[in-house]
Amino acid sequence: MGKKTCNVKINGTNCQAEEGINLVEACLQQGIIIPTLCYLKDLNESGACSVCLVEVKGAKTLLRACVTKVRDGMEIYTDTERIRRARKVVVELILANHPKDCLGCEKNQNCDLQRIAYELGIENIRYPKTRQKDFSIDNSSPSIIRDPNKCILCGRCIEVCSKIQEVNAIDFIKRGHAMQVSTFFDGGLGNSECTNCGQCVLVCPTGALAENNSIGEVWRVLDDKEQIVIVQTAPAIRAAIGEAFGFNTGVPTTGKLAASLRRLGFSKIFDTQFAADLTIIEEGSEFLTRLKNNDKIPTITSCSPGWIKFGETFFPGILDNISTCKSPQQMFGAIAKTYYAQKMNIDPRKIKIISVMPCTAKKFEALRPEINSAFSFWKDKLALSKKEYFPDVDYVLTTRELIRMIKEAGIDYANLADEGFDDPLGVSTGAATIFGASGGVMEAALRSAYFYLTGTELKDIELNAVRGLSGIKEASLEIAGKKIKVAVAHGLGNARKLMQQVARGESPYHFIEIMACPGGCIGGGGQPLPVNDEIRKLRIKALYQEDRSLAYRRSHQNPAVIKLYSEFLKKPNGHLSHKLLHTHYHKRQPVKI
Amino acid sequence: MKYSLTKHRPEKIKDRLRIDNIISRHKDTPGELLNILEETQILSKYNYLSPAQLKYIAEKTSYPLSVVYSVTTFYSFFNLKPQGEHCIIVCRGTACHTKGSRRILDYLESVLDFGDEKINEGEKVFLTTKDKVITIKTVACFGQCALAPVVEVDGIIHSRMTVEKMKKVLSALKKKGLK
Numbered sequence: 001m002g003k004k005t006c007n008v009k010i011n012g013t014n015c016q017a018e019e020g021i022n023l024v025e026a027c028l029q030q031g032i033i034i035p036t037l038c039y040l041k042d043l044n045e046s047g048a049c050s051v052c053l054v055e056v057k058g059a060k061t062l063l064r065a066c067v068t069k070v071r072d073g074m075e076i077y078t079d080t081e082r083i084r085r086a087r088k089v090v091v092e093l094i095l096a097n098h099p100k101d102c103l104g105c106e107k108n109q110n111c112d113l114q115r116i117a118y119e120l121g122i123e124n125i126r127y128p129k130t131r132q133k134d135f136s137i138d139n140s141s142p143s144i145i146r147d148p149n150k151c152i153l154c155g156r157c158i159e160v161c162s163k164i165q166e167v168n169a170i171d172f173i174k175r176g177h178a179m180q181v182s183t184f185f186d187g188g189l190g191n192s193e194c195t196n197c198g199q200c201v202l203v204c205p206t207g208a209l210a211e212n213n214s215i216g217e218v219w220r221v222l223d224d225k226e227q228i229v230i231v232q233t234a235p236a237i238r239a240a241i242g243e244a245f246g247f248n249t250g251v252p253t254t255g256k257l258a259a260s261l262r263r264l265g266f267s268k269i270f271d272t273q274f275a276a277d278l279t280i281i282e283e284g285s286e287f288l289t290r291l292k293n294n295d296k297i298p299t300i301t302s303c304s305p306g307w308i309k310f311g312e313t314f315f316p317g318i319l320d321n322i323s324t325c326k327s328p329q330q331m332f333g334a335i336a337k338t339y340y341a342q343k344m345n346i347d348p349r350k351i352k353i354i355s356v357m358p359c360t361a362k363k364f365e366a367l368r369p370e371i372n373s374a375f376s377f378w379k380d381k382l383a384l385s386k387k388e389y390f391p392d393v394d395y396v397l398t399t400r401e402l403i404r405m406i407k408e409a410g411i412d413y414a415n416l417a418d419e420g421f422d423d424p425l426g427v428s429t430g431a432a433t434i435f436g437a438s439g440g441v442m443e444a445a446l447r448s449a450y451f452y453l454t455g456t457e458l459k460d461i462e463l464n465a466v467r468g469l470s471g472i473k474e475a476s477l478e479i480a481g482k483k484i485k486v487a488v489a490h491g492l493g494n495a496r497k498l499m500q501q502v503a504r505g506e507s508p509y510h511f512i513e514i515m516a517c518p519g520g521c522i523g524g525g526g527q528p529l530p531v532n533d534e535i536r537k538l539r540i541k542a543l544y545q546e547d548r549s550l551a552y553r554r555s556h557q558n559p560a561v562i563k564l565y566s567e568f569l570k571k572p573n574g575h576l577s578h579k580l581l582h583t584h585y586h587k588r589q590p591v592k593i
Numbered sequence: 594m595k596y597s598l599t600k601h602r603p604e605k606i607k608d609r610l611r612i613d614n615i616i617s618r619h620k621d622t623p624g625e626l627l628n629i630l631e632e633t634q635i636l637s638k639y640n641y642l643s644p645a646q647l648k649y650i651a652e653k654t655s656y657p658l659s660v661v662y663s664v665t666t667f668y669s670f671f672n673l674k675p676q677g678e679h680c681i682i683v684c685r686g687t688a689c690h691t692k693g694s695r696r697i698l699d700y701l702e703s704v705l706d707f708g709d710e711k712i713n714e715g716e717k718v719f720l721t722t723k724d725k726v727i728t729i730k731t732v733a734c735f736g737q738c739a740l741a742p743v744v745e746v747d748g749i750i751h752s753r754m755t756v757e758k759m760k761k762v763l764s765a766l767k768k769k770g771l772k
Contacts, residue, residue, distance in 0.1 A: 162657070168657030168658075168659050168660065169659060170659055171657070171659035171660050171662070171663035172663050172667075173662060173663055173666045174666045174667070175666070175667055182659075183658075183659055183662075184644075184647075184648075184658035184659055184661075184662045185644055185662060192658075192659075193657075193658070590658060591648070591658055
């Protein structure tokens with residue numbers, strides 16, 4: 001069915017627009033950007049912020065563009081004195097209650113409110129603050145800090161949390177001046193269903209939602225010369241970090257990333273991708289064993305900590321199906337503080353592991369008590385006391401935090417000469433690179449599973465069926481006479497659909513990959529702002545391009561991983577692997593009240 | 594028969610059965626959540642909704658906890674703190690204020706035993722006597738300004754209230770809440 005178009009006039013120019021779309025979209029098609037603080041296409045069209053005012057001929061008042069639909073013969077003006085004045089009043093009223101501490105704000109320079117206030121030429125705020133008592137800041141979550149005083153009640157975070165992620169941790173509470181976005185009984189994000197995915201941080205137009213910053217702690221360990229400070233960076237970082245230093249979106253800057261980390265003073269520049277290859281070996285072997293015994297099928301991937309907390313909270317009945325493999329971040333920490341420490345003869349107590357992740361949930365993951373195993377590995381060997389406890393991963397930085405550190409250190413990122421990662425934990429394959437995109441873990445796993453089952457290499461290794469941005473992707477592959485059905489979901493709302501099938505026992509799949517964030521890690525809650533589908537696609541392209549350029553593209557070919565098994569772990573899913581690289585999950589109360 | 598109860602559940606099995614019954618009557622009707630919350634509150638001792646009750650309702654109706662909390666905090670009808678047996682609401686609108694509603698509030702504070710709590714008009718006034726007999730609240734306007742000052746006692750509007758009349762109303766209520 002063809003869509004009807006109608007004739008409209010925008011700022012005096014005749015043009016056509018599809019019937020029924022809103023005026024923000026109709027104007028955008030004509031190259032006019034309507035300022036808005038709450039609008040998100042197809043997601044939040046509530047007219048909450050009132051900034052998108054436009055003049056429509058015949059209408060008594062100014063109309064909000066995001067909640068006004070295009071009609072035939074409409075005459076729209078977007079740039080008149082009346083509109084400019086009204087928008088200014090609206091933004092000044094919003095700013096009346098907004099803290100004016102932009103300088104110290106986590107979102108400084110990435111803030112929609114700040115940008116629009118500047119663009120509208122707001123010089124002073126004519127209205128007094130009406131909020132009598134400030135809200136307390138919610139720092140109950142290790143991942144996300146929520147400052148309700150900075151919130152403008154646009155509702156974007158609520159819509160993302162409920163419609164995209166289907167977590168529903170937050171909603172508006174109370175009324176009038178007391179209204180804020182909060183959790184059940186205002187108990188804080190850390191005591192709620194929140195999965196720490198950080199998608200709310202990506203859409204927040206102000207600094208009301210931001211990551212729990214660890215920059216100070218990381219500078220402190222970098223300054224401590226006693227410590228051996230090792231850094232690992234996730235695949236998705238290289239695809240996005242260049243955006244902050246003037247590179248076009250979708251240009252990978254892996255060499256400059258490694259060089260800048262060395263300039264920051266890290267002793268060793270290692271790669272989470274090494275651990276991603278290791279994950280594939282462990283997870284692949286685990287999957288093939290389960291497949292052979294027809295036990296705990298479908299197997300579900302476990303790399304995404306947002307997904308893991310989601311599963312523990314909403315689907316406690318299917319936890320057995322989730323691979324027991326730790327995520328690459330945690331595998332890296334465990335291997336660096338055991339194998340690498342032993343090999344290099346370093347006291348594990350002196351090693352600090354900093355990870356750079358595209359993810360806010362990784363901060364939560366690193367604090368999980370059951371996931372830390374290097375300490376128990378060394379406990380008896382070095383006669384360690386409980387007081388000397390150390391975690392596998394010490395601090396987690398998001399991509400945005402690393403960008404700030406690079407800028408603070410005055411490193412001219414764009415003009416750095418490319419450098420490589422260090423041996424041995426910096427060696428990786430293209431299969432690990434694509435971990436950062438939705439479908440990547442599945443593709444990497446199948447590349448190796450094929451080899452394990454048939455003894456020959458898969459020829460056409462690019463599995464287009466599991467690539468791209470459609471919510472749920474499925475594929476089937478014939479390996480050694482057996483048809484393997486797989487599914488990939490990104491965004492927890494899509495994950496919920498697949499998990500309901502699994503919970504009912506009706507899942508037709510053998511292997512399921514879940515990533516909490518839309519698009520996978522490249523669209524993670526810790527990535528540079530803004531993030532939208534166009535940007536997601538370009539970042540994904542960057543990873544696939546990087547994969548194609550690498551000598552090794554299959555995890556089981558990684559020479560450093562092969563060496564790790566021969567020198568230390570002995571065999572996949574062996575005794576030591578289980579101690580260091582595997583974990584367990586537990587049912588969670590949705591809310592601790 | 595012994596029931597195992599956790600602190601996350603309504604304390605008594607009777608409570609749960611009562612809520613189950615309310616839910617089954619309203620399930621899949623328009624505005625079901627409001628109706629369920631309303632009836633649950635009315636049938637609860639001390640006329641309020643406890644976290645445990647809200648959690649139980651959310652679980653049984655599949656509404657997210659955040660939504661249930663959002664609804665209960667939006668409507669002033671719902672109470673999240675225990676209420677006294679009797680509820681006195683003093684109007685603090687402009688007309689009632691000029692006609693002396695502050696004096697009535699001061700009088701109530703002087704004769705009722707709220708323990709350590711005091712009236713603070715900077716925030717929402719919501720006080721219950723220690724023995725849980727009387728709760729006093731304020732409201733911005735009843736829309737009965739011609740009858741100012743207005744006080745609502747257990748759902749009945751009393752017009753042109755004075756301290757003397759308030760004394761009589763209080764003694765008609767149970768005297769237990771008095772100092």
